[in-house]
Amino acid sequence: MASTPPKPAPARYHGVAILLHWLLAGLLVYQFALGLRLDAVTGTDKFAAFQLHKSIGITILLLSLARLALRLTLPRPAEFGQGAQKLAAQVVHWAFYGIMVFAPLSGWIIVSTAKLKVPTLLFGVVPWPHLPLPPAFNQPAVLAHTVLTWSLPALIALHVAAVTYHLRKRDEVPGRMFPAATSVVAGVIGGVAWLGLTAALGLSGPLPDLWSHKASPVAEPPKLPNPLPYPTPAMPSPNAEPAPTETAPGAEVAVSCDWTVQPGSKLGFTAHYGGEPINGTFRKWQARIKFCADDLPHASIAATVTLASAATGDADRDENLRGASFFDTAQFAQGRFSASGFKLLEPGRYAASGKLSLHGVDRPVRIVFTLVQRGAAATAQGSTSLSRLAFGVGSDEWAATDQIPDAVAVQFTIRAVRAN
Numbered sequence: 001m002a003s004t005p006p007k008p009a010p011a012r013y014h015g016v017a018i019l020l021h022w023l024l025a026g027l028l029v030y031q032f033a034l035g036l037r038l039d040a041v042t043g044t045d046k047f048a049a050f051q052l053h054k055s056i057g058i059t060i061l062l063l064s065l066a067r068l069a070l071r072l073t074l075p076r077p078a079e080f081g082q083g084a085q086k087l088a089a090q091v092v093h094w095a096f097y098g099i100m101v102f103a104p105l106s107g108w109i110i111v112s113t114a115k116l117k118v119p120t121l122l123f124g125v126v127p128w129p130h131l132p133l134p135p136a137f138n139q140p141a142v143l144a145h146t147v148l149t150w151s152l153p154a155l156i157a158l159h160v161a162a163v164t165y166h167l168r169k170r171d172e173v174p175g176r177m178f179p180a181a182t183s184v185v186a187g188v189i190g191g192v193a194w195l196g197l198t199a200a201l202g203l204s205g206p207l208p209d210l211w212s213h214k215a216s217p218v219a220e221p222p223k224l225p226n227p228l229p230y231p232t233p234a235m236p237s238p239n240a241e242p243a244p245t246e247t248a249p250g251a252e253v254a255v256s257c258d259w260t261v262q263p264g265s266k267l268g269f270t271a272h273y274g275g276e277p278i279n280g281t282f283r284k285w286q287a288r289i290k291f292c293a294d295d296l297p298h299a300s301i302a303a304t305v306t307l308a309s310a311a312t313g314d315a316d317r318d319e320n321l322r323g324a325s326f327f328d329t330a331q332f333a334q335g336r337f338s339a340s341g342f343k344l345l346e347p348g349r350y351a352a353s354g355k356l357s358l359h360g361v362d363r364p365v366r367i368v369f370t371l372v373q374r375g376a377a378a379t380a381q382g383s384t385s386l387s388r389l390a391f392g393v394g395s396d397e398w399a400a401t402d403q404i405p406d407a408v409a410v411q412f413t414i415r416a417v418r419a420n
């Protein structure tokens with residue numbers, strides 16, 4: 001039986017392979033240049049630059065895997081040359097593929113094992129997960145990323161030198177990576193200009209804010225379980241009509257100024273890391289509240305917060321917060337806030353001055369809140385801004401404010417019912 005002769009190798013690369021070669025070449029050069037810029041940019045630009053670097057890097061990883069799959073399946077021109085020349089071409093080409101896969105992988109490991117994890121939202125749209133790896137992988141990954149990415153310019157130089165050699169010899173090699181309609185000289189000039197343009201864009205191009213706050217992957221802090229260690233009665237809806245009293249109209253009723261905090265109350269905070277907001281809540285806290293609008297001089301609040309209950313939607317980051325550089329909960333388990341100087345600012349809006357004890361430091365703190373009171377139920381919502389450094393929260397490498405600004409916003413919603 002006559003066997004079918006093998007198909008002759010094509011004269012040039014497949015159109016898709018050519019497209020991916022030039023697209024990936026441009027992306028790699030852009031990405032390298034952007035990588036060099038990561039250290040220099042500051043503030044929100046830094047965050048934008050990292051989100052862009054991660055987005056382009058993961059795109060490179062996915063396109064390179066596709067390129068490799070096509071290389072193994074699509075017909076391609078026969079390997080050129082003999083002996084050492086052929087081997088050198090193979091080494092350089094496979095080294096390129098190695099960098100195209102392992103440089104992005106090492107970058108992904110760096111961000112997955114960083115002390116403070118910043119979520120990745122590819123191009124502001126697609127949440128990208130962190131690899132489940134221990135922190136011990138971080139330093140080797142940084143080293144691998146540096147070595148792999150710095151090999152790129154060396155390989156490009158060798159590759160372009162080889163193409164120049166083939167151009168001078170006027171053989172068919174340079175034309176194999178250009179579409180048939182392109183003259184080889186125009187192709188090479190266009191290719192080099194394309195890489196020059198992407199290098200310039202990476203070094204000094206715009207850093208668009210890819211972070212879509214609408215699609216923020218920062219997990220909503222988990223719903224608070226009952227923050228109180230004791231059971232509480234069901235809370236009437238704040239909109240409900242006041243419950244009718246059994247007392248005769250006009251009778252004097254002694255109204256209690258003590259309030260019991262109800263489930264649904266929330267104590268949260270917002271810090272920033274590299275321009276990105278990080279929202280957290282304290283899951284365990286309690287407060288004793290004395291408040292009668294017509295007796296402000298005797299109003300008071302005393303709250304105790306279990307600092308280890310801070311939850312930001314990322315277990316590793318929470319572990320960090322509990323650690324010696326931040327709250328140091330092994331030494332300072334609780335934060336305490338007490339205030340008694342209440343003032344009416346305008347109807348329904350109050351300020352209270354008091355003292356916050358945190359991380360072994362006492363500082364005056366003023367809170368401002370609105371109060372909606374309906375019968376025996378009340379909702380207070382307020383906030384304050386704290387200087388974390390004034391309390392010594394964030395030491396060593398975390399004391400610098402370019403990555404983590406000093407100001408941390410604290411917000412609270414307290415739902416309470418009047419105690420009998």
Ligand code: HEM
Nearest residue numbers: 025028071080093096097156163173174176177188191192
């Ligand atoms: C970051 C820049 C670049 C990368 C990563 C890159 C990568 C590669 C890879 C991996 C191959 C092997 C294709 C295969 O057999 O699967 C290849 C082939 C080729 N590249 Fe590049 N390249 C880059 C820049 C350039 C430039 C600037 C030129 C032209 C001036 C060029 C011209 C060619 C040519 C002509 C081939 C075909 C070689 C052959 O058929 O043996 N490349 N390139």
Ligand code: HEM
Nearest residue numbers: 031032035036054057058060103104107108110111146149
């Ligand atoms: C082929 C793709 C990539 C290239 C060419 C590249 C290039 C670079 C370069 C040149 C640097 C600066 C290195 C230095 O100054 O020593 C850098 C840093 C960095 N890259 Fe990439 N990168 C790539 C992919 C990624 C990906 C996918 C990620 C994350 C998902 C990433 C995350 C990082 C991080 C976190 C740093 C800072 C590392 C440090 O702490 O020193 N990179 N990259």
